[in-house]
Amino acid sequence: MKNKVVPITPDFTTMFDEAQKQLDRQFNSFTSLSKYAETIMGAASVIVSFFATFKVFDNTITKPNSFFAIFVLIVILYAILMVLSINLARPSSVESPIRADLKNYSIAYADKSEKEIIASQITIYVRAIQKNEKTLLKQEWLSKIIGYYLCVIVIFIFLATIILFVH
Numbered sequence: 473m474k475n476k477v478v479p480i481t482p483d484f485t486t487m488f489d490e491a492q493k494q495l496d497r498q499f500n501s502f503t504s505l506s507k508y509a510e511t512i513m514g515a516a517s518v519i520v521s522f523f524a525t526f527k528v529f530d531n532t533i534t535k536p537n538s539f540f541a542i543f544v545l546i547v548i549l550y551a552i553l554m555v556l557s558i559n560l561a562r563p564s565s566v567e568s569p570i571r572a573d574l575k576n577y578s579i580a581y582a583d584k585s586e587k588e589i590i591a592s593q594i595t596i597y598v599r600a601i602q603k604n605e606k607t608l609l610k611q612e613w614l615s616k617i618i619g620y621y622l623c624v625i626v627i628f629i630f631l632a633t634i635i636l637f638v639h
Contacts, residue, residue, distance in 0.1 A: 484590040491597035495569065498604045502564050505611045509560035512618050516553055516625060520546070523629045536639050542632040546625055553621040560614045567603040569596045 523546070581589050 484587060484594065487594050488590050488597070491594055491601065494601050495597055495604070498601065498608055499566065501608055502566055502604075502611065505608075505615050506561050506563075508615055509557040509618065512622055513554060513557045513561070516550060516557075516622055519622075519626060519629060520550055523633065533636070534639070536635060539632055539635045539639070542628050542635065546628045546632065549621055549625050549628065553618055553625065556614060556618045556621065560611060560618060564607055564611060566607070567600040569593065569600045 581592075584592070
């Protein structure tokens with residue numbers, strides 16, 4: 473007796489559910505990256521203002537030129553960090569599967585069988601996921617950059633503080 477191979481038909485509902493979950497994960501990632509940028513901006517602001525309490529603006533203390541060079545670097549890096557963080561925190565252009573429009577809904581769903589509708593939904597979800605992936609990768613790269621900028625700022629603040637106290 474030979475084993476009969478039964479062809480497996482794709483379960484469109486499962487495919488659609490997975491596409492929905494993937495799009496939800498992307499939306500959550502965009503939200504997380506935005507919150508991360510807001511956290512970085514807050515942390516950087518606290519760190520820089522804390523640095524300012526260490527006699528940075530005290531005119532009675534002589535400061536070496538190396539302090540001023542590092543201070544200028546801190547200011548420049550802080551400004552760049554804020555610009556990058558604002559870019560990351562601002563709303564991204566996130567692609568949705570179908571634009572909320574009566575005409576679009578009619579084209580996508582009117583006079584179609586359930587199987588055709590689900591197949592169409594899978595296609596438009598995949599298209600949205602692919603478009604969002606490009607934006608999400610750029611945002612992820614930007615989040616890494618601002619994290620490194622914050623680390624460099626902290627290192628320069630430590631150097632400037634050491635220079636102030638040693639001098």
